[in-house]
Amino acid sequence: DFQMALNEVHPAFGVSEEELEQVIQNGIIHYDAVIEEILKTGQLFVEQVRTSTRTPLVSILLHGPSGSGKTALAAYMAQASEYPFIKLISPDFMLGYGEPQKISAITKVFTDSYKSPLSVIVLDNIERLIEWTPMGARFSNGVLQTLLVLLKRRPPKGRRLLVIATSSLRPILTDLGLSDTFDSELRVPPITDLVSLEYVLQEVQLFNSDQERHRAIRMLQDAGFTANKNDYDSKLQIGIKKLLSMIEMARQEPENVAERLTTALMGLGM
Amino acid sequence: DFQMALNEVHPAFGVSEEELEQVIQNGIIHYDAVIEEILKTGQLFVEQVRTSTRTPLVSILLHGPSGSGKTALAAYMAQASEYPFIKLISPDFMLGYGEPQKISAITKVFTDSYKSPLSVIVLDNIERLIEWTPMGARFSNGVLQTLLVLLKRRPPKGRRLLVIATSSLRPILTDLGLSDTFDSELRVPPITDLVSLEYVLQEVQLFNSDQERHRAIRMLQDAGFTANKNDYDSKLQIGIKKLLSMIEMARQEPENVAERLTTALMGLGM
Amino acid sequence: DFQMALNEVHPAFGVSEEELEQVIQNGIIHYDAVIEEILKTGQLFVEQVRTSTRTPLVSILLHGPSGSGKTALAAYMAQASEYPFIKLISPDFMLGYGEPQKISAITKVFTDSYKSPLSVIVLDNIERLIEWTPMGARFSNGVLQTLLVLLKRRPPKGRRLLVIATSSLRPILTDLGLSDTFDSELRVPPITDLVSLEYVLQEVQLFNSDQERHRAIRMLQDAGFTANKNDYDSKLQIGIKKLLSMIEMARQEPENVAERLTTALMGLGM
Amino acid sequence: DFQMALNEVHPAFGVSEEELEQVIQNGIIHYDAVIEEILKTGQLFVEQVRTSTRTPLVSILLHGPSGSGKTALAAYMAQASEYPFIKLISPDFMLGYGEPQKISAITKVFTDSYKSPLSVIVLDNIERLIEWTPMGARFSNGVLQTLLVLLKRRPPKGRRLLVIATSSLRPILTDLGLSDTFDSELRVPPITDLVSLEYVLQEVQLFNSDQERHRAIRMLQDAGFTANKNDYDSKLQIGIKKLLSMIEMARQEPENVAERLTTALMGLGM
Amino acid sequence: DFQMALNEVHPAFGVSEEELEQVIQNGIIHYDAVIEEILKTGQLFVEQVRTSTRTPLVSILLHGPSGSGKTALAAYMAQASEYPFIKLISPDFMLGYGEPQKISAITKVFTDSYKSPLSVIVLDNIERLIEWTPMGARFSNGVLQTLLVLLKRRPPKGRRLLVIATSSLRPILTDLGLSDTFDSELRVPPITDLVSLEYVLQEVQLFNSDQERHRAIRMLQDAGFTANKNDYDSKLQIGIKKLLSMIEMARQEPENVAERLTTALMGLGM
Amino acid sequence: DFQMALNEVHPAFGVSEEELEQVIQNGIIHYDAVIEEILKTGQLFVEQVRTSTRTPLVSILLHGPSGSGKTALAAYMAQASEYPFIKLISPDFMLGYGEPQKISAITKVFTDSYKSPLSVIVLDNIERLIEWTPMGARFSNGVLQTLLVLLKRRPPKGRRLLVIATSSLRPILTDLGLSDTFDSELRVPPITDLVSLEYVLQEVQLFNSDQERHRAIRMLQDAGFTANKNDYDSKLQIGIKKLLSMIEMARQEPENVAERLTTALMGLGM
Ligand SMILES: Nc1ncnc2c1ncn2[C@@H]1O[C@H](COP(=O)(O)OP(=O)(O)OP(=O)(O)O)[C@@H](O)[C@H]1O
Ligand SMILES: Nc1ncnc2c1ncn2[C@@H]1O[C@H](COP(=O)(O)OP(=O)(O)OP(=O)(O)O)[C@@H](O)[C@H]1O
Ligand SMILES: Nc1ncnc2c1ncn2[C@@H]1O[C@H](COP(=O)(O)OP(=O)(O)OP(=O)(O)O)[C@@H](O)[C@H]1O
Ligand SMILES: Nc1ncnc2c1ncn2[C@@H]1O[C@H](COP(=O)(O)OP(=O)(O)OP(=O)(O)O)[C@@H](O)[C@H]1O
Ligand SMILES: Nc1ncnc2c1ncn2[C@@H]1O[C@H](COP(=O)(O)OP(=O)(O)OP(=O)(O)O)[C@@H](O)[C@H]1O
Ligand SMILES: Nc1ncnc2c1ncn2[C@@H]1O[C@H](COP(=O)(O)OP(=O)(O)OP(=O)(O)O)[C@@H](O)[C@H]1O
Ligand SMILES: [Mg+2]
Ligand SMILES: [Mg+2]
Ligand SMILES: [Mg+2]
Ligand SMILES: [Mg+2]
Ligand SMILES: [Mg+2]
Ligand SMILES: [Mg+2]
Structure with a gap:
């Protein structure tokens, strides 16, 4: 069930629960075994x-293409830990901060965490935190250096900390000097096969009947999308986030749902 | 009718009506089916x-070449929504602002919008907001990062927001890290065929008689412009905004209107 | 007559007359039909x-090589408009201004103009206003962005504004993002033929007799300069401003006027 | 014995003992002769x-790849000196410092050291102190210049100072102007052979019996890892720090320890 | 006579006489006809x-290689003008000035000059004023822009100004945007023939007898220096300033004057 | 004798004697004729x-590779002058200074010198004063420009000044615009032959007997080092400073002095 995930979690005191729930608002849909593996x-x-x-x-580090579900999965893991200290560091809360303010806000969350015996910090969207832009390869070196230090600085004796970072910058981690920073890296892939896609369609009840859904899937097959996710020629490459958004768009024209979805998915490749 | 568009719209309270009307001062002329499609x-x-x-x-995102009508169409859509909160973010209101002022002005409009259950924000002219210049690929990374965050930050529970952005930077969106930011992108094309052109000439009553207008069109055909908009060799490539300006220029010499228009349109290609 | 231009103009109240007259101190000499066309x-x-x-x-935009007469022609047009508001924006008045001061000074002139029903602003020497230098392609992006906005921002309802800008940066307007900014561009060419040159010599009475002048022109012909301005191999390429300066230099040696002028003109090509 | 190192050291007064112990928390394991040589x-x-x-x-200078044990060895040497003044300069203590603050903090430690007849300073992690990032080759030149001066400035008469620096920047020391700065450079290599690896596994008692450990080593051999550290094709390349971290990870699944370790080690090469 | 130049000049009131004399301390030696021409x-x-x-x-603009005598000649011309206002703008007086201070100091001299009916300003060493360094092509754009404006800004009605600038940046004037700025450019060449050299030696009485001097010249000829200044293979290339300095050095070893001079001159080419 | 140099010098009043002595703490060893020549x-x-x-x-300018003895020789020359004003400008005294502070500290020493009839200033380590780093060719242009002016600015009438600068930047002096700045340049070479090396070993009494020293030299010959300093294939390339440091290191293992020295010297080439 598509809302099940959240309800199983009962976070302890001192946790920024609301912020975490905000980012998993649409729940975790288990459209593929990889989701289970990542969570495990x-x-x-x-x-x-x-x-x-x-x-x-x-x-x-949870990394993967835009909208593949990194933030939601990281937040879910954090909530599921039931540690007494669970915090989300997100660029959303730092709009208009100058570099020094950003650095001190980030540092504060880590310092606060050292007061709890067990803590988990979700460091969301590294690229935005360091204000990365591909044009001219610009970024805030000050924030980057802060992360480089914080991600390696041991908590004081008796304190333990788990950091779950998310980013779509995997290809340039080495250039940023971040490649040896994480103990482990997990890839969050986009959806590339029709089986996963159909699973999602069913979960969010886009169609009123199985029949209609099957028809839509056939239409997608006719349009060249393949069921097999190991098919490297697969035209399908979509993050769960964008897929959910397209589904809502398609929902607006009840008479044309399947057509609109197909058109939207085909538009991506261009 | 060329003033019809505006009069059909009755914006609700809390709306920056004057500013929006200012940018659609010359109305929306339906010279081609694409205009209808975009609005729909x-x-x-x-x-x-x-x-x-x-x-x-x-x-x-509404994107297209300079003067193709992006701002007017975005403003029109916003007004037509009749949402209780409708705001225009435009570089025109931020002259002389430093980067931090710009960032906080933009952020404030978004934060204000979160107070209304339904809001629409027109984010006009992204290239000017980020102070883009091709020479040296300079821009304000601070403003860009702010947009990147705001365009993805969910409003608080119970609030909903539509953002309509305009830009002629489509070719470099990827380099700016903006390519995965929008849920949808709509192209606003320039005028490339004589049929559309003639429609405009008629709407703005440049000529006193159909005869004169036909003569002008023939003159343009003789000059090598083609009627068919699918003709890729078409020499015609003009935004509605510049066309309207040229028409006013031509109007100054009543005895030579057609000649002046032809000369002006031919001058563009050079 | 070489002083005629100025005396025909009677500017209205609220006009920065002195500054404008300063830049057309040496009048407008009608050495070629192109001058008439530009003014018309x-x-x-x-x-x-x-x-x-x-x-x-x-x-x-009036553009052309260094010293071709752009500023004088722009100022002349402005004065001739007899609009109630006529202002000159020139780097001469902004020495030692920092970027923010420059931006606010420029913006103020535009804002002031919105108070008059009819205004004309001469925006002189764009390259200097934006502090352009070819070495390293440096310039003030802040000032450039301000110009980009001001040159497109519509005055409030009921106000009208004509902006006449001058620049020798035509070749890099596109790189600066200025190419779609102007409604029209007029080229102010340098003097390239002996007919124009002789016209100027006569106007400023460098020689005491027609004979002497003819002798000088022959000397120039012998030196390889041609009478025909359509001759693309023409060695002559001189702005009216530099020509007037050379003439004064030559005047210093009454016994050698023609020789000195020839030498000076030949020195240019090197 | 794997905790022996620390207990043998009795640092004198005025020493930042706690900080030093923090960085050798996991002791020094003598998995290879090179460790002994470096310490000697x-x-x-x-x-x-x-x-x-x-x-x-x-x-x-102690240099070597990420996590090879540089900091721990430098701290151990410093403690073992039993000098009256022993200080650790580490980026961990300078989070959020601006460049001038960093410079003065670093300088202060050196100036303080001049008060003691015998001092040792551990200058940990030069790359982080100078805020180095490979992307765009950015760094703080101010801090670098301070280090360049401090590393060559003689203490006042009668004072003596040993500086032990650590860095993984060896390949670019010359570009940074640091190549002639150190009196001596010692390489701290990663673990590249199974003999060293097995030594570590034994020390940290990952397995309950020699049998299980031997089985794990055989599994690694089957996976292509070689026992001979002079084998240049060796797939094994791991810092002691990351190895210890992987071991703890593997310990989580008691039933699959060997498999998980093998998988983790194989994942490095990718 | 080598001191004659100065004594002929009687500067009027309001002139910074001392500073000017300082830079022509060693007088003007007429070692070649070009000196006369420049002065004329x-x-x-x-x-x-x-x-x-x-x-x-x-x-x-007086331009030429390092030490060719630009500053001395410019100062001499200025003094010889006997204008009521004569000022030297030199980087020597602006040590430690920030960019804004430099800009305002330079601007002030020009503004002051507008109070005198006739003024001459020596703008010495443009490269140093704009803080030019070839490494990375760095310079102060603010100062450069100020010069670009001041060198073209007309004095108020009834005021007249002569600016004599010096620089060794001739090869990059175009890149700096300075190429169309000057009404005239004069080259101050280095000494390249033995005839000029001997003239200087005689003027400063390096040798006690003509014989000794002739011997020295022969020694230089033997070393490969040529008498003919039009010989493009000439090994001799020395500014009068450096030559005078070498002569003083050679004077220290009375027994070896000729040898030392030859060695010094030969050392230049390397 | 290796301490003789210093004792012969009796500096006059107003001299920063202590600082100068500090840098020639280990005296001047006359291991080669070039040392004598430089001093002369x-x-x-x-x-x-x-x-x-x-x-x-x-x-x-005294230039040469790192540690070749530039600073010591410059300080020695300055002390030997016995001028009433002798000052050392060194980066050691300017740690943590910002650019403006550095500029004013340097300028002050020059201004102070103008009060003495005869002055000598040692301008030590130009590369550090201008904060040069090869990575990205970064440096303080402000300090560089200050040096460029100060090194050419004549002292006031009646004052005389000798500046002795040191630097290892010879290869890039031209790029920095420093190539025409000095009246003379002296190269301080590294030690490249065994004869010089042996001279040093003897002076500092590394070995207890001539026999032992001869044995060490033979060992070095066997290792491929040559006695002839004109041998361009010479593997030996070491500054006197580093050599003295290596000697002290070797001294620590009395039983292995020769071996350790050989190993250390061979390690340089790698
Ligand atoms: N299996 C799933 N994994 C992750 N998210 C899921 C899953 N199923 C549904 N979702 C929903 O999909 C959305 C994923 O968006 P999320 O912001 O986590 O993606 P993201 O990869 O962080 O995006 P971005 O690259 O923009 O940061 C969330 O709304 C989440 O509730
Ligand atoms: N069909 C149309 N679509 C858009 N604008 C139209 C249309 N018909 C008439 N107009 C008028 O054309 C003008 C379009 O100008 P607008 O500023 O919207 O263009 P733009 O693409 O935003 O220009 P820029 O690239 O400079 O931002 C407006 O004055 C508008 O009233
Ligand atoms: N036909 C003409 N057009 C323009 N200027 C003329 C003409 N005849 C004479 N002049 C005189 O020539 C001079 C032209 O100089 P002006 O400063 O206008 O040139 P410019 O192109 O603006 O130079 P710059 O490139 O340096 O800005 C003025 O003094 C003006 O009085
Ligand atoms: N022989 C050893 N040498 C060094 N460290 C050892 C050794 N044996 C065990 N260790 C432990 O391994 C860890 C080495 O980590 P350390 O931080 O010193 O590595 P590092 O090379 O400085 O890493 P980084 O490149 O991230 O700075 C320490 O926890 C230390 O206690
Ligand atoms: N004919 C001459 N022309 C110029 N200077 C001369 C001449 N004869 C002698 N001198 C002396 O030579 C020196 C020239 O130095 P000056 O500073 O003018 O050269 P410069 O070209 O300005 O040098 P720099 O390139 O360093 O600015 C002065 O001391 C001047 O008195
Ligand atoms: N002949 C010599 N010349 C110079 N220094 C000598 C000589 N003999 C012994 N020394 C000693 O060698 C050392 C030379 O070091 P010094 O700092 O002068 O070298 P440097 O070239 O300035 O080094 P750096 O390139 O690091 O600035 C001093 O301690 C000095 O006392
Ligand atoms: Mg995310
Ligand atoms: Mg627009
Ligand atoms: Mg002009
Ligand atoms: Mg370390
Ligand atoms: Mg000079
Ligand atoms: Mg030195």
Whole structure:
């Protein structure tokens, strides 16, 4: 069930619950086994931080193309940890901050976390935090350096911290000097096969009947999309986030839902 | 009728009506079917935001060459929404602002919009807002980053927002990191065929008789302009805005209107 | 007559007359038909702004090589308009201004103009206003962006504005993002034929007799300069401003006027 | 014994003991002869500074890939010196400092050291101190210049100072102008052979029996890792720091320890 | 006579006499006809400014290699003008000035000059005023722009100004946008023939007898230096300034004067 | 004798004696004739400044590879002058200074010198003063420009100044615009032959007997080092400063002195 994920989680005191829920507003849909794997690996790290005394700091990176669900998955893992300290660092809360303000806001969350025996920090959207733009390869070196230090600085004795970062900058991590920073990296892929797509369509009840949904899928097959996700020629390449947005758009024209969806998905490749 | 568009719209309270009217001062002329299509798509997004609970934020981009009518169409869509909150963000109101002032002015409009259940923001002229110049590829990264965040930040629970942005920067959106930002992109093309041109001439009554107008069109055909807009060799490539300006220039010499118009249009290609 | 131009103009109240006269101190010499054409086109735009309700803002650019007479012609057009508001924006008045001061000084002139029903602004020497230098392609992006906005911002309802800009940056307007900014562009060419040159010599009475002048022209012909301005191999390429300066230099040696002029003109090509 | 190192050291008064212990929390494991050699060379420099009057300032650099153990070894050498003044300069303590603050903090430690007859300063992580990032080759030149001066400035008469710096920037030291700065450079290599690896596994007691450990090593051999560290095709290339982190991760799944370790080590090469 | 130049000049009131004399401390030696020509041309411009009403502003540039005598010649011309206002703008007086201070100091001299009916300003060493360095082509654009404006800004009615600038930047004037700025450019060449050299040696009485001097010249000929200044293979290329300095050096070893001079001159080519 | 140099010098009042002695702490060892030559040339310039009225300002540059002895030789020359004003300008005294502070500190020393009839200034380590770094060719243009002016600005009438600068930037002096700045340049070479090396070993008494020293030299010969300094294939290339440091290192292992020295010297080439 598509709302199930959230309800299973009961975060403890001192947690920025509202902010986390905001980013998983549309729930986690299990359209593919990879989602389960990612969540399970996250759980393992949560356990490692809780139990191993030799690794008081563990940092992992969720990376993948735009809209593939990184933020939602990171927030979900954080909530599921049930640690007493759970915080989201997001560019959304730092609009208009100058570089020094950003640096001190980010640093403060880490310093605060050192007061709790067990903490998890979601460091969302590294590219936006460092104000990255491909044009001229510009970014805030000050924020980047702060992250480079914070992601390696051990918490004080007796404190443990898990950092879950998200980014779509994987291709240039090395150039930014971030390649050796994380203990582990997990890829969050886009949807590339019709089986996953159909699963999503069903979950969000875009169509009133199975029949209509099947018809839409056939229409997509006719348009050249393939069911097999290992097919490297697959024309389908869409993040769950954009897919959900397209579905709502299509919903506006009840008489033409399948056509509009097909057109929208085909428009992506261009 | 060339003034009809505006009069059909009755904007609600809390709307910056005057500013919007200013940019559609010369009305919307329906010289081609594409204008209708653009306006209709805009209407669909207006409805989606009004009705779908899963997409509280929708952002679209009107792009096209200089003077093709982007700002007027965006303003028209916004007015037609009849949402309680309609605002125009334009570089015209930010002359002499430093980067931090610009950032906070833009952010404020978004924050204000969160107080209304339904809002539409026209984000006009992205290239000027980010102070883009091709020479040295300079721009304000601070403003760009602010837009990147605002265009993706969900409004608080129960609030919904439609953003209609305009820009002629389409070719470099990817380099600016803006390519995955919009839910949809609509192209506003320039006028490239004589049929559209003649429609405009008629609407603005440049000539006193149909005869004179036909003569002018023939003169243009003789000069090598073609009637067919699918003709890729078409020498005609002019935004509605510049066309209207040329028409007024030609009007100054009543005895030579057709000649002057032809000369002006031929001068463009050089 | 070489002083005639100025005396025909009677500017109205509120006009920065002194500054304008300063830049046309040496009058307008009608050495070629192109001068007449430029002035007449200027007059047409003056009329358009005065009469057409659909184009409350018209901006034109006088461009050409260094010293070709751009500033003098722009100032002349402005004075001849007899609009109630006539202002010159020139880098001469902004020495030592920082970028923000420059921006606000320029903006103020435009804002002031909005108080008059009819205004003309001479925006002199765009390259200097934006502090352009070819070395490293440096310039003030802040000032450039201000110009880009001001040159397109419509005056408030009922106000009309004509902007006459001058620049020798034509070759890089596109790189600066200024190419679609002006409603019209007029080229002010340098002097390239001996007929024009002789006209000037006569006007400023460099020689005491026609004979002497003819002798000088022959000397120039012998030196390889041609009478025909359509001759693309013409070695002559000189702005009226530099020519007037050379003439004064030559005047210093009464016994050698023709020789000195020839030498000076030949030195240019090197 | 894997905790032995630390307990043998009894630092004198005025020493930042806690900070130093923090960075060698996991002790020094003698998995290879090179560790002994590095420590012995360090000891020699400690003696030279203590005894030779002609070299009151000696600076050495520990360099090597990320996580190879540079910081821990430098801190160990410093503690082992038993000098009255032992200080750690680390980017961890300078988060949010601007360039001038950083410069003065670093300078202060050196100036303080001049008050003690014998001092050792660990200058940890030069790349982070100078805020180096490969992207655009950005760094703080102010901090770099400060280091260039401090690393060569002789202490006042009667004072002696040993500086132990760490860095993974060896490949670009020359470009930074740092190549002639150090009296000696010591390479801290990563682990590249299974013998060293097995030594570490034994020390940290990842497996409950020798049998299980042997099985894991065989599994790694089957996966293509070689025992011989002089084998240049060795797929193994891992810093002791990351290895210890992977071991803890593997420990989470008691039933699959060997498999998880193998997978993790193989993932590095990709 | 080598001190004659100075004594012939009697500057009027309001002149910064001391500063000017400082830079021509070693007088003007007439080692070649070109010196006379330069001075005479300067005199012509002085006359033009004094007499012609159409050119109230004349600016000339003395350019040439390092130490060729530009500053001394410019100062000499200025003094010889006997104008009531004579000022030297030199980087020597602006040490430690920031860009805005420099700009206002330079501007002030020009503004002051407008109070005198006749003024001459020596604008010494443009490259230093704009803080030019070939490495990275760095310079102060603010100062450059100020010069670009001041060198073209007409003095108020009834005021006349001659600007004599010096620079060794001739090769990059175009890149700096300075190429059309000066009414005239005069080259100050280095010494390239033995005849000029011998003239200088005689003037400064390096040798006690003609015989000794002749011997030195022969020694130089043997070393490959040629007497003919039109010989393009000439190895001799030395500014009068450096030559005078070498002569003083050679004077220190009375027994070896000729040898030392030859060695020094030969060292230049390397 | 290796301490002899210093004791022969008796600096006059107003001299920063302590600072100068600090930099020649290890004395001047006359390991090669070139040292004598350099010092003698220095003496000649000291005399020239003292005696010649035509050259009140003389500036020379000691350049050479890192640690070749530039600073010590410059300080020695300055002390030996016995001028009433002797000052050392060194980056060591300017740690943490911003650009303006640096500029004013440097300028002050020059201005102070103008109060003494005879002055010598050691301008040590130009590369550090201008904060040069090869990476990105960064440096402080402000400090560079200050040096460019100060190194050419004549002291006031009756004052004389000798500037002895040191730098290892010789290869890029031209790019920095410093190539025509100095009246003379002296190269301070590194040690490249075993004869010089042995001389140094003897002076600092590394070995207890001639026999042991001879054995060490033979060991070096066997390792491929050659006695002949004109041998361009010479593997030996070491500054006296680093050599002295290596010697002290080797001294730590009395049983292995020769071996350690050989290893250290061989390590340089890599
Ligand atoms: N399996 C899933 N994984 C992640 N998100 C899911 C999943 N199923 C549904 N969603 C929904 O999809 C959306 C994913 O958006 P999210 O912001 O997490 O993507 P993102 O990769 O962080 O995007 P961006 O690249 O813009 O940062 C959320 O609204 C989430 O509730
Ligand atoms: N069909 C139309 N679409 C858009 N504008 C129209 C249309 N018909 C007439 N107009 C008029 O044309 C002008 C279009 O100018 P507008 O400023 O909108 O163009 P633009 O593409 O935003 O220009 P720019 O690239 O300079 O921002 C307006 O004055 C508008 O009233
Ligand atoms: N026909 C003419 N057109 C323009 N200027 C003329 C003409 N005849 C004479 N003049 C005189 O020539 C001079 C032209 O100089 P002006 O400053 O206008 O040139 P410019 O092109 O603006 O130079 P710059 O490129 O330096 O800005 C003025 O003094 C003007 O009085
Ligand atoms: N032989 C060893 N040498 C160094 N460190 C060891 C050794 N054995 C165990 N360790 C442990 O391994 C870790 C080495 O981490 P350390 O921070 O010193 O590496 P580093 O090279 O400085 O990393 P980075 O490149 O991130 O700065 C420490 O926790 C240390 O206690
Ligand atoms: N014919 C001459 N022309 C110029 N200077 C001369 C001449 N004869 C002697 N001198 C002396 O030579 C020196 C020339 O130095 P000056 O500073 O003028 O050269 P410069 O070209 O300005 O040098 P720089 O390129 O460093 O600015 C002065 O001391 C001047 O007195
Ligand atoms: N002949 C010599 N010349 C110079 N220095 C010598 C000589 N003999 C011994 N020394 C000693 O060698 C050292 C030379 O170091 P110095 O700092 O002068 O070198 P440097 O070239 O300035 O180094 P750097 O390139 O780092 O500035 C000094 O300690 C000095 O006492
Ligand atoms: Mg995200
Ligand atoms: Mg627009
Ligand atoms: Mg002009
Ligand atoms: Mg480290
Ligand atoms: Mg000079
Ligand atoms: Mg030195």
